[in-house]
Amino acid sequence: MLENDQLRHTKTIIISSATSEDKQRCSDLGVASYVTKPVVQSEFLETILNAMVSPDDIVDIDPPNDVEQPDVALRVLMVEDGYVNQRVASGLLERMGHQVQVAGDGKLGVEAWRDGQFDVILMDWQMPVMDGREATQQIRREEASTGNHIPIIAMTAAAMKGDRERCLEAGMDDYISKPIDPKELAMVLRRHAPDDSPAATEASKEASTDDATVQPNAEADGEVTPDPQPDYEVIDIEHARNRMRGCNDAFLTEIAKVLREEAAQRVKEIEDALAASDVKVVTRGAHTLKGAAANFGAKPVVELAEQIERLGKADDLAPVPDLLESLKQQVARLDVELEAFVNRQIDP
Structure with missing residues (x-):
């Protein structure tokens, strides 16, 4: 669509009152995405982020030397906002090596499950429209008439007492904490x-021998140590690399x-x-921010977001305004350090 070489990799998003024919035409022209009017701010932001980080654009990925390859590739539905x-x-x-389809909330997750063929569902707990508990219960109700049962694994940025039990009571089969x-x-x-896959047989062996999280040892594995990073006060780059x-x-x-982008949006939310x-x-906003920031080991942001989440669960918003002001300051510091990291990669 873009003949100028300097614009060849520029993403294009069409905003119009598009019909189904217009949608197909945009796809044929190589448009990254399209948004129909009236534009909803949150949906528009998600469209932009999806276009920014399309998997097809990530071309310089190192070989997955320390990512375990599965015995069988699973079809995974990930429900995460x-x-x-x-x-x-x-x-x-x-x-x-797994196949992944993403749904942005519980309602979309249930619809994707109905329309697709999946081996397992990774289900976030707190989501807009329909949360993980409601989505799981809806799936279990519909399964009752068929006799089928798809494994649903809860994903939550939590280490709070009772979270695992609540997930299992909702009909989920297992639990994994974020950052994953x-x-x-x-x-x-x-x-x-x-049950008939090689992976199922291996699982019973691993359960008895691998009862702790193993962090990678770059030197022992013979990996090349990345260039040292500047001293950051909020983010932890080595933690992010390990994650x-x-x-x-x-x-x-x-x-x-x-x-x-997301940190700023969640603070505003x-x-x-x-x-x-x-x-x-x-x-929910604090919960999501906590999980996102944890990927970069941003402890000041994670801790404040967790305090706000705890107060929300206790239905006590009185202390939140003061915590929110502190959270804004820490997110501002987070933004500065992330910008510095990004710029360092672009212009080392």
Whole structure:
């Protein structure tokens, strides 16, 4: 569509009152995406982020030497509303050799499950429109008449007392915490692989021998140590590299860009919900921000977001305004450091 070489890799998003024929024409022309009028701000932001970090654009990925390859490739439905976690988890699953389809909330997840053929569902707990509990219960109700049962694994940026129990009571089969650890993810997928797959047999062996998360040792594995990074006060680049094993800093840079956008959006979401005394949205926004920031080991942001989430769950918003002001300051610092990291990769 774009003949100028300097614009060849520029993403194009069409905004129009598009018909189905217009949609097909945009696809034929190589348009990255299209948005129909009237434009919804949150959906438009998601469209932009999806265009920015398309998997097809991440071409300089290191060989997945330390990402475990599965005995069998699974068809995974990931139901997750956080943009950063979508990118990180789907990238990790794809490097493991699995097929991944992403749904942005529980309602879309249920619809995707109805229309597709999947071996397992990774289900976030707190989402807009329909949360993970409601989506799981809906799937279980519909399965009751068929006798089928798809494994549903809860994903939540939480280590809160009772979270695992609540997930299992909702009809989920297992639980994995965010940020996702590749070793833990590989193990839980093996545990719930189809009964006739080699992965299912291996799962029982691993359950008795691998009861702890194993962090990679770059020197022991003979890996080349990346160039040292500047001293950051909020983000932890080595933590991010460990969390996203199997990719290099080109992918990490793209995730950093998305995190900058999402962190700002979640803070605004919390602020608006607080003004409206909407406890549910305050809690969900803090929960999502906590999980996204944890991928970069941003402890000051994670800790404040977790405090706000806890208060939301306790239906106590009185202390939140002061915490929100502190959170804004830490997110501003996070943004500065992420920008510095991105710029360093572009112009080392």
